[in-house]
Amino acid sequence: YFSETSLGAPCPINGLPIVRNISDLPQDNYGRPGLSHMTVAGSVLHGMKEVEIWLQTFAPGSETPIHRHSCEEVFVVLKGSGTLYLAETHGNFPGKPIEFPIFANSTIHIPINDAHQVKNTGHEDLQVLVIISRPPIKIFIYEDWFMPHTAARLKFPYYWDEQCIQESQKDEL
């Protein structure tokens, strides 16, 4: 069950320890200012097939892209506060989103395929645990709330899956 070398490696899919110290997991902003992302249990990284869990911290003012996905997503807010922007995607574009305050000890579920954005609109770090189904995540990104759904750009693999999906694809060549 144990592996001495895999935990800190970027793509430790083999020999994953059953119990892992979250503090030892790789942490990066993956090119997104103000973000700290850790994949707590992941598909590409750890071989999960049905669920994936992230621990993310957003510095004040930082945010996710405006995006949608067909998988289920649940947030559990551990620290801080912020705003969820959520648009019902029943027209040709997301449109002006509804704003929901989010706060420590709240939970949020995102309706499938609805465009949304989470932003730290507070004054301290916003820390969330994020659970998604059917990993690895396939995300469609919008530049603004009035971009047509058909123009949203598929970002796959997503930032934190990029390195390991590429490495495993290279291995197959």
Next chain:
Amino acid sequence: YFSETSLGAPCPINGLPIVRNISDLPQDNYGRPGLSHMTVAGSVLHGMKEVEIWLQTFAPGSETPIHRHSCEEVFVVLKGSGTLYLAETHGNFPGKPIEFPIFANSTIHIPINDAHQVKNTGHEDLQVLVIISRPPIKIFIYEDWFMPHTAARLKFPYYWDEQCIQESQKDEL
């Protein structure tokens, strides 16, 4: 998006608010001494189809049954410490389990179909966030580690799903 009445109800599948205060969710021991269970986002309760999330607190000495399931399961330990007992189910019965210390800020994944048990072997409350796939959960329970797999008893619906699965089944009659 809002419902004034559904949040505290036992089976609030309709009109589920997007953002919910975890402190307002129903909490019970469901007949298990030392347990506090909350379904943060659930299948039977909330209409989730692919993932389900629980917040559970185990008093010192309390534990899960010895059990297995074919869904994926990940624990994130928020507070306290304890022990994970895990048996590889490659014979006719689980057999003597391996013991893994678990602790605040650790994460644990349970290999599919392996018999396991989580116990608070520490001196303070053990609080965990539990993520499972393919809800509602179907659990096979063992009376001890040497009970044959074929004798394990299917407990479905599970304790916290019982009331609402029965109510929805009644509705269909």
